[in-house]
Amino acid sequence: MGSVPNQSPPPGPADGTDTHLVVCGDDGLAHRLAAELRGVYAEQVTLVVPPAGPRPRRPMAGRARAASAALRDRVTAAVGRANGGPEPVPVVGRELEAPGPTEEVLLEAGVRRAAALALVYEDDETNIRAALTARRLNPRLRLVLRLYNRRLGRHIEDLLDQSADLAPGGRPRGPDGLEASTTVLSDADTAAPALAATALVGTSKVVETDGLLLRAVERRPPGPGEVTDPGLCTLALLSATSNDPAGADGSEASGEDGPRLLPDAAAVAAATGRATVVLEQLAYSGPPQPSARAGVPTFASLFSRRLRWSLAGLGACVVALAVALMVVTGDHPLHATYVTLLDLFAINDPAHDAERGRQVLQLLSGFLGLLLLPVLLAAVLEALGTFRSASALRKPPRGLGGHVVLLGLGKIGTRVLTRLRELDIPVVCVEGDPEARGMATARRLRVPVVLGDVTQEGVLEAAKIHRAHALLALTSADTTNLEAVLYARSVRSDLRVVLRLYDDDFAGAVYRTLRAAHPGALTRSRSVSHLAAPAFAGAMAGRQILGAIPVERRVLLFAAVEVAGHPQLEGRTVAESFRPGAWRVLALEVTDGRGPGADGAGAGDGRPAGLVWDLPDTYVLRDRDRVVLAATRQGLAELLGRRSRRAPA
Numbered sequence: 001m002g003s004v005p006n007q008s009p010p011p012g013p014a015d016g017t018d019t020h021l022v023v024c025g026d027d028g029l030a031h032r033l034a035a036e037l038r039g040v041y042a043e044q045v046t047l048v049v050p051p052a053g054p055r056p057r058r059p060m061a062g063r064a065r066a067a068s069a070a071l072r073d074r075v076t077a078a079v080g081r082a083n084g085g086p087e088p089v090p091v092v093g094r095e096l097e098a099p100g101p102t103e104e105v106l107l108e109a110g111v112r113r114a115a116a117l118a119l120v121y122e123d124d125e126t127n128i129r130a131a132l133t134a135r136r137l138n139p140r141l142r143l144v145l146r147l148y149n150r151r152l153g154r155h156i157e158d159l160l161d162q163s164a165d166l167a168p169g170g171r172p173r174g175p176d177g178l179e180a181s182t183t184v185l186s187d188a189d190t191a192a193p194a195l196a197a198t199a200l201v202g203t204s205k206v207v208e209t210d211g212l213l214l215r216a217v218e219r220r221p222p223g224p225g226e227v228t229d230p231g232l233c234t235l236a237l238l239s240a241t242s243n244d245p246a247g248a249d250g251s252e253a254s255g256e257d258g259p260r261l262l263p264d265a266a267a268v269a270a271a272t273g274r275a276t277v278v279l280e281q282l283a284y285s286g287p288p289q290p291s292a293r294a295g296v297p298t299f300a301s302l303f304s305r306r307l308r309w310s311l312a313g314l315g316a317c318v319v320a321l322a323v324a325l326m327v328v329t330g331d332h333p334l335h336a337t338y339v340t341l342l343d344l345f346a347i348n349d350p351a352h353d354a355e356r357g358r359q360v361l362q363l364l365s366g367f368l369g370l371l372l373l374p375v376l377l378a379a380v381l382e383a384l385g386t387f388r389s390a391s392a393l394r395k396p397p398r399g400l401g402g403h404v405v406l407l408g409l410g411k412i413g414t415r416v417l418t419r420l421r422e423l424d425i426p427v428v429c430v431e432g433d434p435e436a437r438g439m440a441t442a443r444r445l446r447v448p449v450v451l452g453d454v455t456q457e458g459v460l461e462a463a464k465i466h467r468a469h470a471l472l473a474l475t476s477a478d479t480t481n482l483e484a485v486l487y488a489r490s491v492r493s494d495l496r497v498v499l500r501l502y503d504d505d506f507a508g509a510v511y512r513t514l515r516a517a518h519p520g521a522l523t524r525s526r527s528v529s530h531l532a533a534p535a536f537a538g539a540m541a542g543r544q545i546l547g548a549i550p551v552e553r554r555v556l557l558f559a560a561v562e563v564a565g566h567p568q569l570e571g572r573t574v575a576e577s578f579r580p581g582a583w584r585v586l587a588l589e590v591t592d593g594r595g596p597g598a599d600g601a602g603a604g605d606g607r608p609a610g611l612v613w614d615l616p617d618t619y620v621l622r623d624r625d626r627v628v629l630a631a632t633r634q635g636l637a638e639l640l641g642r643r644s645r646r647a648p649a
Contacts, residue, residue, distance in 0.1 A: 020044035021540055022109045024101045024130065025120035028502055029146070029187055032533040033118060033540075041541055041637045046109045051097040101130035106137060116142040116540040120187075124149055128156055131182070135160050139167040143182045144539045148411055153184035183539040187532035192415035194531055194550050195472065196423070198498045198524050214558070215280045216549045221273050231278035232586065232613055234268050235630060236261045236551045238275040259552050261632050264580040277551055279586070279630070305398060307382060310375050317368050318344065321361060328357040344369040396428050396448040401467035403428055407454050407484055408475035409438030412500065412528055416474060421445050428463045430454050454484045460491065470496040478502060482510060489518055496522045502529065526550065534633055541640070546628065557631050560589070561640065564623040568639055575617035582635030585621070587611040587628040 021043050023034045034047040098105040101119065111117055117134050119127040124147050131143050143160060147153040160182040167180075197215075216235055237260040260267065268276065318340060326336035342348035343365030351362050403426035406417055413429070414437055420427050429442055429449045442449050452459040454475070465471065471488050473481035478501050485497045497514075501507040507525035514523045531548060534555050538545035546558040563569045569577050569585070578584050590612055611628060621627065631639065 019115050020046060020110060020113070022046045022048065022106075022111055022114045022117045023120065023540075024048040024105075024109070024118065025146075026050050027120075027122055027529075029120045029529040029532060029536070030118075032529040033120060033536050036533045036537040036633070037540065041537065043541075046114075047095045048098055048101065048105060048109055049095065050099060100126060101133075103133050103137070106130065106134055111141065112138050114138070114141060116144065116542075118144040118146075118536060118540050120144075120146040120536065124152070128152075131156070131160060135163050139164055140180050142180055142540065142542060144536055145182070145184045146187060146536070147184050148186055148188060150186065150189070153186070157182045157184045181542075185532075185536055185539060186415075187528055187536075188411045188415040190535050190548070191412060191526070191528045191531040192419050194548070195412070195474065195498065195500070195526055195528075196416045196419040196425075198526065214549075216277050216551075216556075217280055218275055218277055220275050231280045233279050233584065233630075234263060234276050235279050235549070235556060236277040237263050237268065237271045238277065239552060259554055260581070261551060261554065261556055262579075262581055262584050262630060262635070264578070267580065277549075304382065307375070307378055311379065314368065314372055314375060321365055321368070325358070325361050328355070328361065340365055344372065394446055394448045396450065396462065396464050400426065400428070400448075400464050402426065402469045403464065403467075405430065405460070405463045405465055405468045405471045405488075407431075407471070407473045407481070408500075409436040409442060409449075410474075410476060411437060413472075413474045414438030414441050416472060417441060417445070417447065421447065428468070430459060430463050455480060455487075460484065460488055465495070466491050468492075468495065470498065472498050474500045476500075478506065485514070489514070489521070493518050494521045497524070499523075499525045500528060501525045502527050504530075531555070537633075538636065541637075555633060557633060557636055558586075558628065559631060559636060559640075560626060560628050563621045563625040563627060566639065569621050569627070570623050572621055573617060574615050574619050574621065577621060579635065581632065583629050583631035583639050585615065585627050585629045587613045588615055588619070589626040589628065 021037055023030055023037070023045060024047075025031075025033070026049065030047065030049060034045050037043045037045045096105070096109055098108075101121070106117075111134050117131075119130050119134075121127050121130075127145050127147060131145055134141055134143060145153070145156065147156065164180040164182070217231070218238065239259050260271070263271070318337075321344075322333070322337040322340040325331065325340055326333055329336070331339070339348065340361075343362045346366055346369055348362070351359050354362075404420060406413055406420070406427055406429045409417065409429055409431040413431075417427060417429065417438060418441060427447050429438070429447055431439065431449060431451060432453045434451055439449070448463075450459060450462045452462070454460065465488050471485065473484050475481055475484075481499045481501065485499055488495055488497065499507070499510065501510065504527070507527065511523055511525050514521075531550060534548050534557055535545045538557060538559065546560060548558070549556045561569070568579070574585050588611070
């Protein structure tokens with residue numbers, strides 16, 4: 001085990017406690033999280049990562065470290081300016097290289113004195129084992145775990161919280177004054193709503209948690225005489241280059257031309273010609289999602305279209321022969337049909353002594369019966385094949401259109417697939433590994449899957465890409481996603497595409513090039529670690545993060561905050577507490593039926609428990625209130641974040 005310190009941490013307080021944070025991980029999320037804590041929250045961070053020696057380093061590790069350093073430099077400078085200082089806030093921390101989070105490694109990282117520990121290894125078992133060890137070493141520790149298994153995560157969270165409650169004196173408080181707690185998060189669950197919503201019209205950004213469903217809608221500038229619904233509030237002004245094909249929309253644009261988060265009314269009114277992001281509250285009131293385990297296939301799915309037309313044609317011929325026999329012989333319609341069927345199946349006596357018309361009809365019925373045999377055999381075989389493959393992978397149905405093509409059924413792709421099916425969006429998946437994690441989910445949801453390498457010719461065509469509504473490229477390889485998008489755009493230039501790209505600079509270059517080449521199509525690039533890191537950082541700092549909404553390649557956080565103890569909120573009106581570009585109060589949580597009155601006072605109006613969105617600007621926030629606010633990462637750090645204790649210069 002080697003130790004590579006970046007900077008020596010400052011000495012802790014006189015009582016021997018410390019307030020630093022520890023991050024342990026083995027992929028890009030660990031580096032993103034460490035940079036977020038260092039740059040945005042100005043925390044002392046100890047980062048524990050695998051060594052670069054005997055074990056081959058992951059292909060993404062080098063870029064992850066470089067991106068971490070670049071992000072740290074950008075956000076620390078921004079925090080320094082936000083705090084009014086001429087120089088950026090100094091960032092302190094160190095980096096340890098260790099094969100895994102063993103007890104010795106955790107002790108060397110300072111877990112016994114730390115305020116919080118994040119375990120973001122890709123392996124769930126590694127995170128659970130380390131969490132149990134850390135809770136034993138420090139009952140005051142605030143734990144944040146990355147677990148893909150949600151059911152197991154709930155049990156582990158209860159177990160670790162119960163262990164903290166049984167500590168001497170009840171649940172202890174950490175050196176930062178916050179109670180010890182356990183938060184289990186999943187980067188896939190955190191990023192899936194944004195990735196799925198980006199592919200849909202009108203639901204580009206969604207936050208959904210604990211019954212709260214919000215949608216951020218991008219709205220183009222209104223034309224002359226047009227009036228648009230302002231929604232709950234205006235969250236952001238998009239980049240001034242959003243209408244420029246070679247603009248930087250979707251990248252890390254900054255300055256006046258970049259996106260402006262949480263603008264005030266004057267800024268919105270002055271920014272003519274710029275698109276906006278407006279927040280809307282949604283409530284699902286449609287029919288429930290039908291069960292994915294539907295048993296008996298429909299008639300249309302049993303037989304192909306060509307076979308159905310063949311059966312219909314033979315049936316029409318049988319009816320025509322029965323009518324002709326009725327006309328020739330004068331028989332009753334039922335008897336004429338019965339005789340025709342006997343002739344059709346060749347079980348009737350030969351009409352030697354009958355009139356010539358009857359003989360001709362019998363020959364025609366016999367010939368039709370010969371044609372009917374292969375058609376019936378094909379129908380039986382096709383129906384049996386349909387029933388046999390009901391639990392197997394389905395192929396894209398004939399005539400499918402307006403669907404979403406999803407590339408990759410790994411952790412992220414599986415969560416996005418589930419979210420799309422919850423919204424009743426038709427999906428066709430493309431996966432090269434028949435043993436991928438999401439194959440079982442695709443079978444259970446009866447989603448069509450095309451097995452094959454997406455970079456090979458004919459695979460995307462099999463997924464009906466030429467009739468698709470959107471393409472979600474969510475494999476773990478940036479180059480594979482880019483190659484698939486470029487090929488799909490060559491097939492259909494106006495296709496809506498969403499790429500999963502890790503590197504910000506690479507994503508910005510790809511976005512600008514694709515937008516310039518295809519100005520009429522929508523292109524978005526998203527990074528899973530970029531979307532998930534703010535939620536993990538907020539949990540480590542003791543925040544109740546409800547969700548995150550991406551605005552181009554920046555992020556707006558939604559958090560539930562207790563007003564007590566925050567002078568920027570307590571005793572101020574809603575209008576006075578609003579700080580443009582930093583935070584904005586959106587809703588008030590009512591638990592006792594005493595919501596704000598019409599005059600903005602705190603008199604009870606008998607509202608039921610829940611969130612009140614129509615808060616008057618004159619309502620005065622009280623110490624016992626709990627509010628939901630939208631904030632930038634820097635704004636949330638300034639409003640709620642504690643600053644690391646530093647040694648005097």
